[in-house]
Amino acid sequence: xxxxxxxxxxxxxxxxxxxxxxxxxxxxxxxxxxxxxxxxxxxxxxxxxxxxxxxxxxxxxxxxxxxxxxxxxxxxxxxxxxxxxxxxxxxxxxxxxxxxxxxxxxxxxxxxxxxxxxxxxxxxxxxxxxxxxxxxxxxxxxxxxxxxxxxxxxxxxxxxxxxxxxxxxxxxxxxxxxxxx
Numbered sequence: 001x002x003x004x005x006x007x008x009x010x011x012x013x014x015x016x017x018x019x020x021x022x023x024x025x026x027x028x029x030x031x032x033x034x035x036x037x038x039x040x041x042x043x044x045x046x047x048x049x050x051x052x053x054x055x056x057x058x059x060x061x062x063x064x065x066x067x068x069x070x071x072x073x074x075x076x077x078x079x080x081x082x083x084x085x086x087x088x089x090x091x092x093x094x095x096x097x098x099x100x101x102x103x104x105x106x107x108x109x110x111x112x113x114x115x116x117x118x119x120x121x122x123x124x125x126x127x128x129x130x131x132x133x134x135x136x137x138x139x140x141x142x143x144x145x146x147x148x149x150x151x152x153x154x155x156x157x158x159x160x161x162x163x164x165x166x167x168x169x170x171x172x173x174x175x176x177x178x179x180x181x
Contacts, residue, residue, distance in 0.1 A: 002034035003171055006056050006108065009037070009065040010098035017067050017120075020147035024065070027151055031164060035063075052104060053111075060174070061167035062108035066119040066129055068095040095122040102127045109134055114166035116159065136163065 005028065012018040025035050036042050036055060044051030056062065072095070076088040097120075105128050108115050115134045121142040123129065131138045139159060141150045150156055 002029070002032055003167060004034045004036050004059045005167060006059040006062040006104070006113070007035035007037045007065075008062065008100065008104040010067050010069050010101065012067065013069070014143075016143040016147055020141075020143060020150075021065065023148050023151050024063070027160070028063075033061075033164070033167065049103075049107075052107060056104075056108055056111055056113060059108075059113065060170040061114040061116070061163065062105060063116045063118065063163070064101050064105045066097040066101040066117065066123050068120050068123055069098050070096040072096065093122075094124050095120070097123050097129070101129065105134060112170075114163055114170060116163040 007021075007025070007028070009017075009021055012021060028035050036059060038044065038048070038051055038055055042051075042055055044054065046054070071093075072091050073093065075091040075094075077091055078086055078088045081088060101117075105115050105117055109128075114136075116136055117129065117134060117138045119125065119129050119138060119140050121140050121144075123140075125131065125140075128134060129138070137159065139155055
């Protein structure tokens with residue numbers, strides 16, 4: 001029987017992103033894990049946050065893939081500041097991802113699920129996308145090459161192996177009765 005895990009990602013807008021998602025899904029299935037994604041494998045008539053929470057409660061871990069979504073050629077952080085000792089910071093050639101790549105991992109973390117966040121190269125590392133925020137090392141991957149190359153790397157093998165161990169521990173713990181002492 002497959003172990004359900006929540007797989008979160010913004011809707012791909014380039015074929016390499018689609019290929020990467022397909023490769024991750026295939027990898028997980030080979031390992032006996034069943035990726036579930038709201039709006040792809042599962043549908044719900046409730047509000048998105050309620051539907052996400054329900055799906056997470058049925059899952060044993062979560063992977064978020066923060067793909068490039070919005071490109072900022074030239075901009076400024078803290079633009080228009082009127083505070084003393086605060087100056088705008090230039091932002092150039094930076095990518096943002098979907099806000100759901102912040103919301104969903106935070107929800108999973110609060111539920112105690114093992115969380116693995118993958119960030120596409122160039123996506124701004126802020127909030128939950130900063131390294132170490134959820135406790136597990138967060139890799140940055142590039143889709144400039146064949147998407148399968150990353151899934152064959154030592155970095156991927158190490159990270160996914162550790163995360164999978166946590167997921168299998170959740171499955172084991174969920175099946176155990178509560179301890180009295």
